[in-house]
Amino acid sequence: MRLSPTLSVYIARQLIVWLAIMAVGLGCLVFLLSFVEQLRRASGQAGLAMELATLQLPFLIQKTLPFIILFGSMMAFWRLSRSNELVVARAAGISAWQFLLPAVLVGAAVGGIQTTVFNPLASSMLARYEQVDAEYLRHTTSRLSVSPTGVWLRQGSKGGQTVINAQRIALDGAELLTVIFFVFENPDRFIRRIDADSAVLRDGYWQIRDANLSTLDDPRRYVEEYRIDTDLTPDKIANSFAAPETLSFWAIPEFLETLEAAGFSGHRHRLYWNSLLAMPLLLGAMVLFAAVFTLKIGTRTSASRTIGAGVICSFLLYFLSDVIHAMGLSGGLPAIMAAWSPAALATMLAMAMVFHLEDG
Structure with missing residues (x-):
């Protein structure tokens, strides 16, 4: 049976709502932790700590975005499963791939917006954060x-x-x-x-x-x-070079040309740029992981065990990504391979798990 546009929009809307809730919740938590840390570093200067925490917040949200997508998607699918809406859809002959497609497209779209729109904002604010931090806390002059x-x-x-x-x-x-x-x-x-x-x-x-x-x-x-x-x-x-995180996605290619023309290696910046390109693929995979760990809640396993397995899997994936990224920074892997491997592996693993879910 073909998935109706109405159901596609409904699933996408439910996912967007929960992603927004999760982004606000995790954003507030990250801001609070960052403010406490900056307050410690600033020796109790609340105004300076608030400025630093605010400037760093978009970058930290960007770092936690895969977890926001994973946990937000898990909550959305869990609510749809609890209300038996997905059960009705399956009974009507709609396959898991059909009702997951709108959600995956939302995840990929969030990745595209993060790379092309949100990243320039986060990088500019992080660059300002580095300037304030260097001037008032680290007192560096070079x-x-x-x-x-x-x-x-x-x-x-x-x-x-x-x-x-x-x-x-x-x-x-x-x-x-x-x-x-x-x-x-x-x-x-x-x-x-x-x-x-x-x-x-x-x-x-x-x-x-x-x-x-x-x-x-x-x-x-x-x-x-x-x-x-x-x-x-x-x-x-x-x-002393500007960290790649302080450069906009759109500015990195030109900076790379200038950097290499000056005699420096642009490996670190090329790796970061490719990781931004791979973000839509990675976030789409996070949506699939969330579906795998929540769609069968209440049938074979308890909610706590299934969600716990999803959390453990996400942290293992984060650890693997960190290891591959470190290998890329050290030159052990080409920049393109190091940047795209985590997203590609996550996508293939998630698709295999969805196939298993669909078959039984």
Whole structure:
């Protein structure tokens, strides 16, 4: 029997309602836990803690979205089973695949909206969170950004700060090529500019050879070697890049091109971008998992045992995804494989379980 549009809309509407309820509930819980943690880090400054928790909330909701979909879908299917609405549909000749299709499409649509619409909001707020956290709690001064004009790095010192521009970076961050150092005594007072073909990062200082030194009083003076103190290391430089989570889904491809043109690896950002692309597939699989663990409540197993099995399965899937993601970050797996494998495995496993459910 063909599934009627009215029933499809009804199932989709029930699922959307429960997803919204679950999103609000988990969102409030996540916000409360985040606020308590930020309050501890901010030494009791409630205003700062509230700002940090608010800025971080969209990112945390994005992280918990698979669980929101799973638990919201479980509640929706459980209510439909308890009211015998799905039993009536099955008795009318509608297969499990037919009445699950609208729900799966809702899950996939939520994944698409999360990737294309919600992610830009979450990434921009997380970027602001990182700025506030660095300024008020971590008190860090070294920042790095990549643009079409090259790599820009800022380092702090006791006497002021130094802004560095390099066209490329080599030796895993230990050497800057076609480099300019702008030295400031404070944010407003320029002291000198140093131009050189390269600068090498030594233990505690930048070694600049064949440099041209410019000041306000002396427009250009050649120096064979010049040193600038620094607390930077190659690892600090590599870790100073904007985290992929702080970049919009739409901005990552262009950032990747600029990053790789500057001599850096874009593996981490490519992995994250592909994981966003795979989100609709993963969330559709979560809906199928929810159906498997709730549609037979009251027939063979108790509700608590079945829902408990669903929770355990979801956390096992999360652990497996985390392991695969770590392998991707370490270079053990290609970025595309590491990003798409969890969603693909979850989908195949969920479909196999639904086939088993449908057959008996």
